[in-house]
């Protein structure tokens with residue numbers, strides 16, 4: 001059955017039975033789920049009737065729907081060995097109809113592959129948005145955020161694949177900014193999102209040195225002071241608090257003697273967990 005016929009069928013079933021209808025896109029990576037989903041969505045938006053509510057057109061603007069898809073792709077898709085634009089999360093998009101007319105939508109996402117934020121296999125990239133940020137931020141903001149090109153960041157260059165043929169990260173960044181405008185994110189809100197992304201990149205470049213305490217206990221010492229300061233500045237938190245988080249097991253304990261030092265692997269785990277947590281937010 002043709003994709004659009006499937007959409008027509010679901011719609012007519014909705015009207016005739018009054019029951020919710022589901023269309024499931026499944027298949028292996030690069031089989032076309034995302035592309036076909038987008039086409040079906042456009043079709044349903046374009047053909048949505050005005051309904052009996054006297055609306056001239058659906059209350060959701062097609063450009064808003066497209067903008068949401070654009071943002072989800074930048075933040076949730078990445079280049080893998082199978083697909084230059086592989087989605088790394090699942091989602092349920094609900095189209096809401098009222099008296100036969102399209103009245104809204106909501107997207108529930110699940111299972112974002114957060115491990116990609118800290119680690120990529122050979123030939124793969126982190127989520128697109130990081131590369132777009134490095135390529136597309138205006139130079140004044142780059143200076144303000146301490147951001148350089150993507151090759152400088154451990155979290156971006158493990159796959160040894162910084163660019164995707166035929167895709168301009170710089171142009172995509174403008175597209176994402178426009179999409180965020182369309183959705184209704186203020187300049188301040190957008191700035192906050194970009195600050196957090198920049199903080200994650202700096203965090204990934206924080207490294208540690210093994211250290212022996214006077215009592216012979218193993219501990220770690222933070223390397224990369226400037227990166228720590230960048231992260232603290234971008235997240236607007238106290239750098240000493242950040243140092244505590246990254247080097248001690250119990251950050252709540254203020255007494256120096258009670259602090260339990262981490263070894264290097266534990267410290268890297270804490271750093272990576274923090275990065276994933278920030279991205280997940």
Ligand SMILES: Nc1ncnc2c1ncn2[C@@H]1O[C@H](COP(=O)(O)OP(=O)(O)OP(=O)(O)O)[C@@H](O)[C@H]1O
Pocket residue numbers: 027028029030031032033034035036083085086087088
């Ligand atoms: N209907 C289509 N018309 C043209 N090209 C298509 C179509 N469907 C898929 N493609 C091509 O195949 C590529 C992979 O498709 P898509 O990203 O939709 O796969 P997917 O099943 O969503 O993959 P993943 O599970 O990795 O996210 C697209 O980038 C596009 O080049």
